[in-house]
Amino acid sequence: xxxxxxxxxxxxxxxxxxxxxxxxxxxxxxxxxxxxxxxxxxxxxxxxxxxxxxxxxxxxxxxxxxxxxxxxxxxxxxxxxxxxxxxxxxxxxxxxxxxxxxxxxxxxxxxxxxxxxxxxxxxxxxxxxxxxxxxxxxxxxxxxxxxxxxxxxxxxxxxxxxxxxxxxxxxxxxxxxxxxxxxxxxxxxxxxxxxxxxxxxxxxxxxxxxxxxxxxxxxxxxxxxxxxxxxxxxxxxxxxxxxxxxxxxxxxxxxxxxxxxxxxxxxxxxxxxxxxxxxxxxxxxxxxxxxxxxxxxxxxxxxxxxxxxxxxxxxxxxxxxxxxxxxxxxxxxxxxxxxxxxxxxxxxxxxxxxxxxxxxxxxxxxxxxxxxxxxxxxxxxxxxxxxxxxxxxxxxxxxx
Amino acid sequence: xxxxxxxxxxxxxxxxxxxxxxxxxxxxxxxxxxxxxxxxxxxxxxxxxxxxxxxxxxxxxxxxxxxxxxxxxxxxxxxxxxxxxxxxxxxxxxxxxxxxxxxxxxxxxxxxxxxxxxxxxxxxxxxxxxxxxxxxxxxxxxxxxxxxxxxxxxxxxxxxxxxxxxxxxxxxxxxxxxxxxxxxxxxxxxxxxxxxxxxxxxxxxxxxxxxxxxxxxxxxxxxxxxxxxxxxxxxxxxxxxxxxxxxxxxxxxxxxxxxxxxxxxxxxxxxxxxxxxxxxxx
Numbered sequence: 001x002x003x004x005x006x007x008x009x010x011x012x013x014x015x016x017x018x019x020x021x022x023x024x025x026x027x028x029x030x031x032x033x034x035x036x037x038x039x040x041x042x043x044x045x046x047x048x049x050x051x052x053x054x055x056x057x058x059x060x061x062x063x064x065x066x067x068x069x070x071x072x073x074x075x076x077x078x079x080x081x082x083x084x085x086x087x088x089x090x091x092x093x094x095x096x097x098x099x100x101x102x103x104x105x106x107x108x109x110x111x112x113x114x115x116x117x118x119x120x121x122x123x124x125x126x127x128x129x130x131x132x133x134x135x136x137x138x139x140x141x142x143x144x145x146x147x148x149x150x151x152x153x154x155x156x157x158x159x160x161x162x163x164x165x166x167x168x169x170x171x172x173x174x175x176x177x178x179x180x181x182x183x184x185x186x187x188x189x190x191x192x193x194x195x196x197x198x199x200x201x202x203x204x205x206x207x208x209x210x211x212x213x214x215x216x217x218x219x220x221x222x223x224x225x226x227x228x229x230x231x232x233x234x235x236x237x238x239x240x241x242x243x244x245x246x247x248x249x250x251x252x253x254x255x256x257x258x259x260x261x262x263x264x265x266x267x268x269x270x271x272x273x274x275x276x277x278x279x280x281x282x283x284x285x286x287x288x289x290x291x292x293x294x295x296x297x298x299x300x301x302x303x304x305x306x307x308x309x310x311x312x313x314x315x316x317x318x319x320x321x322x323x324x325x326x327x328x329x330x331x332x333x334x335x336x337x338x339x340x341x342x343x344x345x346x347x348x349x350x351x352x353x354x355x356x357x358x359x360x361x362x363x364x365x366x367x368x369x370x371x372x373x374x375x376x377x378x379x380x381x382x383x384x385x386x387x388x389x390x391x392x393x394x395x396x397x398x399x400x
Numbered sequence: 401x402x403x404x405x406x407x408x409x410x411x412x413x414x415x416x417x418x419x420x421x422x423x424x425x426x427x428x429x430x431x432x433x434x435x436x437x438x439x440x441x442x443x444x445x446x447x448x449x450x451x452x453x454x455x456x457x458x459x460x461x462x463x464x465x466x467x468x469x470x471x472x473x474x475x476x477x478x479x480x481x482x483x484x485x486x487x488x489x490x491x492x493x494x495x496x497x498x499x500x501x502x503x504x505x506x507x508x509x510x511x512x513x514x515x516x517x518x519x520x521x522x523x524x525x526x527x528x529x530x531x532x533x534x535x536x537x538x539x540x541x542x543x544x545x546x547x548x549x550x551x552x553x554x555x556x557x558x559x560x561x562x563x564x565x566x567x568x569x570x571x572x573x574x575x576x577x578x579x580x581x582x583x584x585x586x587x588x589x590x591x592x593x594x595x596x597x598x599x600x601x602x603x604x605x606x607x608x609x610x611x612x613x614x615x616x617x618x619x620x621x622x623x624x625x626x627x628x629x630x631x632x633x634x635x636x637x638x639x640x641x642x643x644x645x646x647x648x649x650x651x652x653x654x655x656x657x658x659x660x661x662x663x664x665x666x667x668x669x670x671x672x673x674x675x676x677x678x679x680x681x682x
Contacts, residue, residue, distance in 0.1 A: 074584055095587045107585035111603040118601070121589030165585075172589065 025050040033081030042232040052207040055223035062229040096218040100169035115149040139171035250398040260314040279316040322392040323365035332344040340381035438627040443655030454480040462652040475641035483620040486559035489617040494567025528629035567612030574608025
């Protein structure tokens, strides 16, 4: 492919793609990966759209890095298919795939200058020296390293080395840029700045980014869409807002932000489109029925029929920012729970207050600094009520 | 301050304040370097015969004499030729062995690793005898009518057998610190297996290759036992020649020749160290 076509394509990408999510670029179809007998990925299917920042999120060992390595070609799936622009990638080795990767350790070549590092991929493509020089220059400008082109990597800071790794991958104009825990090696301050910068960079080059991370805040801040993985299973693919507001299960809810969860003891669907849920610590809560409630109810019924302990594999959850704290019992029809006030942690713009329940568990609530200052400073436990609206609760299945 | 006294904050010359360490340091230095310094000083001694022990005035004539001694110079040339050739081959073999042992898993690998390092632990005398027997059984013993560099082939082969395991060990240690992501990054950027080796792995191995080469070179240059068993009448090396000269009399000529050798080795090491930039980047 000539440079003109590539730069043309790049122009188009940056023009159309930042807002328009048309077309699937990477299609992961039923991919399973087993190492010996250990299964790292189990029937994972995801479609990644052109021009988006897509995050693979999960705790360590969930298979997200394996999935990234399958896309880059360093691992091959045990079964399943990987399509890039509709073409099967399984036969292509990593050095022939139109995807590039920013490695967790950056893997900047220590014996080459910044310029040589960035130009390495183009040299491998046997481009003329003049063209390499121009494109390296442009790539270095994109990551603000134009004044460092003759430096050696050991004269650079960690953040600068990461920029070299970024420029080195971007200069090849890949269809997809893969980033493996791109911010984990940076200190907190630099990490926040780099988050924003990565998003800006992606907008300007228009290349699809796939980011692997274990940090939910990072994924939420950067990604257009997030796939949550847990022990090789795909749990949910959604936008950050959807993940937060409508998690599909207890794992996702707990992994994305904080949440207070109560184990569900029993639930029943009534004829008026309500679900009556009985959970530990709580009186029966009436929720508007959803499709997912039916199967939970069925499993509860089954457990009843077999005389098994009456416990449904589900939790009833509420986010801390929905929980209010009152020194008097609230008079309205909100869900209420009495406990004693535990630690109040100052967070800057607000406080996180802990309400201790009689059985030593606790729930957290976000309270304003003004309200926190009204809590009397006494040594004996202060009885308080935590309260919230039933509509703010989520009924979520829990996987064993 | 006493809280930090025992930690790693000790300065580089702090040991000189501890009397016991100072004694150990002085003794070590004296026993290591005093004989060498004496050797060099006495190469300028103007003694005639009867042992080179008493200082009789400064002269450089023994240097002229040593350089004029054709047999000694031939032995010197032999030693250098053997060292250079066996070093090159040892480093290549050692590097290949190191890569195989570092990179691949295969059946009987522990046994293979053991076999590679066996020449390091086998007594030299046993290797000398076994190699001598091997060469004579194969009819490879040099008779004296082979042309010059080729009559050294036995000694070169013998030197490779004992120096390449050292090179392999040093290079393998270096490879241990290689970040595999570096290799994957190169492949990701379009490099073939061969280009990864040339562009990425080889530069990383360079300090190991240099250290291995230095080791192989010095081992070969001063080897006596194995060389003695595998050399023929016309293939005398420097150590063997010195040995035969010492048997007659210790003259400053030997000191002069040894001094030249010491200076050459020092120079070589210095150049090698200058060449070897230590990489700290991961």
